[in-house]
Amino acid sequence: MKKFFAPTILVLVLALIASGTWAATLRINGDNSWVGFVNGEQVAEGNNWQQASITEFDMPDGYAVIGVYVHDAEPGDTGRGGALFDVILDDGTYIPSDDTWKADAGAPLADRKDGWEQPDFDDSGWDNATQLDQFGAGIWGFGADTMRQTLKDPDSTAYWVWAGPNDVEDDVYFRKTVGDPPTTPVEPGGKVTTTWGALKAAQ
Numbered sequence: 001m002k003k004f005f006a007p008t009i010l011v012l013v014l015a016l017i018a019s020g021t022w023a024a025t026l027r028i029n030g031d032n033s034w035v036g037f038v039n040g041e042q043v044a045e046g047n048n049w050q051q052a053s054i055t056e057f058d059m060p061d062g063y064a065v066i067g068v069y070v071h072d073a074e075p076g077d078t079g080r081g082g083a084l085f086d087v088i089l090d091d092g093t094y095i096p097s098d099d100t101w102k103a104d105a106g107a108p109l110a111d112r113k114d115g116w117e118q119p120d121f122d123d124s125g126w127d128n129a130t131q132l133d134q135f136g137a138g139i140w141g142f143g144a145d146t147m148r149q150t151l152k153d154p155d156s157t158a159y160w161v162w163a164g165p166n167d168v169e170d171d172v173y174f175r176k177t178v179g180d181p182p183t184t185p186v187e188p189g190g191k192v193t194t195t196w197g198a199l200k201a202a203q
């Protein structure tokens, strides 16, 4: 009897942890470069628009505040900026970049100090994102085959987005709360566990 006790407790504990912990994946492509945040913590970056950064993270509180910054390297109308990203929750819920995300343009990331990426930041003054072509279409469509090498399982059905016309602003910020936030606001607690964090710790 005794030898079954420890494994049984272990299974029960693991089941409890699993039931209270959501996992999710954040995938970002940006033209030309980007930085991704979960609950105010940097979790991703990239500068090859055809190769998504892919970050897995835990949501111990069942929700998370996602922040995405994208920089267009060509000033003003000399180049068009674009951001394409999605969040996939572990129940299969697919949250694409589209015009339901909040968007704001401003100073480059290094000069922006208003805490825009923090969970408690008030983005009520931001507009909704400008929704451009869906993945696979439009001016970035020619790169879709290469992009699918990283954007698979599931295939992206997100939309390219920006803040305002995408030949004006070059530094654009996006925010959205994903998952199931509590009805009474509570800061998402704990440190975000991500593949990015593991990679940084190993360096």
Ligand SMILES: [Ca+2]
Binding pocket: 072, 073, 074, 075, 076, 077, 078, 079, 080, 081, 166, 167, 168, 169, 170
């Ligand atoms: Ca530009």
